[in-house]
Amino acid sequence: MxxxxxxxxxxxxxxxxxxxxxxxxxxxxxxxxxxxxxxxxxxxxxxxxxxxxxxxxxxxxxxxxxGQEPVSRREGFCLGAAVRESLGDYAGATVKATVYAMSRSDPQTGAWRREGIESIPIFDQLNRPHLLVVKMDGTGMEPVIRRGAYVGIDCDDTRFRSGEVYALEIPGEGLVIKRIVRDMEAKRLTLLSDNPAHQAQNFPLENPEITPVGKVVWIIQEI
CATH class of the missing domain: 1.10.260 (434 Repressor (Amino-terminal Domain))
Structure with missing residues (x-):
């Protein structure tokens, strides 16, 4: 392989x-x-x-x-996330970013619909040409991404890489944020929640019928 x-x-x-x-x-x-x-x-x-x-x-x-699981056989190991950004690392001008709801969907097709719910100021260094900001509405990615966190998504980066966190559309579920693992041996794509109370979801590696929206690149939330 x-x-x-x-x-x-x-x-x-x-x-x-x-x-x-x-x-x-x-x-x-x-x-x-x-x-x-x-x-x-x-x-x-x-x-x-x-x-x-x-x-x-x-x-x-x-x-x-x-990218084949398990990540580690060591007891108590928890996969970290390289998506946390400290505001202390940034300085300078700010720009306004529209924040979209994750739960809005088209009543006929069930597809996720971009509906702005508020706007927030972000440092210009966090901005990107095709940045999407959503407000986390679930607990599936806790404790890494908490409910109510502002999540920055780079919509130019849609190539799944194992271990990274992505926003994607799943038929019947709308927009979700999950950690992606590509299992080449089993020929499947696994969507993981960092919250152990949520079960993993498996899709065929070829034609998984899910649409990548972009890679999570930063989060803003209370500690």
Whole structure:
């Protein structure tokens, strides 16, 4: 089986280790930052990284390389999320962003309908050409994304990468936010909730009949 691209595997490492920068990854793995650039050019995750991640966090190499569960066999391990943004990291001008409801749907087709419910100021650095901001209306992604959180979605990024969080439309359910796992061996796409009280949903890898809306890139919520 051919491993996923370096970008996909690297994104999973970031999500699991809750790191955001190459410097943080390099310090975690005990390598030079330039080694990350070298690995990216070769489009491969070095074996040494896999060993370090397994020893330090119990991350399964097959999950890092292919997105195949389990993420870790270590008891009590909880997959982190590289979607938290600290407002302290940003400064400068703000822009107004329309916030849309997740629960609105067309009465005839059942498809999700964009209906603005309010507007909020966001720092310009958080803005994107095709940014969608929604207000989380469920508890499925708690504690990472709480009910009532403002969620920023990059609608230009719709290519599913394992371990990342996406907004998507599901027939009969409307707009939902889930963590995506691609299981190449079982040929299925698994939608996970971070809240263990919610069951996973499985769809065929080919023609899953769900529509990606975009990747979750930031959240604003009370601690």
């Amino acid at each position: 051919k491993p996923d691209s370096f970008e996909d595997a690297y994104a999973r490492i970031q999500a699991a280790t809750r790191t955001r920068t190459q410097t943080e990854i390099a310090n975690l793995l005990g390598i030079k930052q330039s080694s990350i650039s070298d690995a990216k050019k070769k489009n491969t995750i070095p074996d040494g990284w896999l060993v370090s991640l397994y020893r330090s966090m119990g991350l399964e190499p097959d999950w890092v390389l292919y």
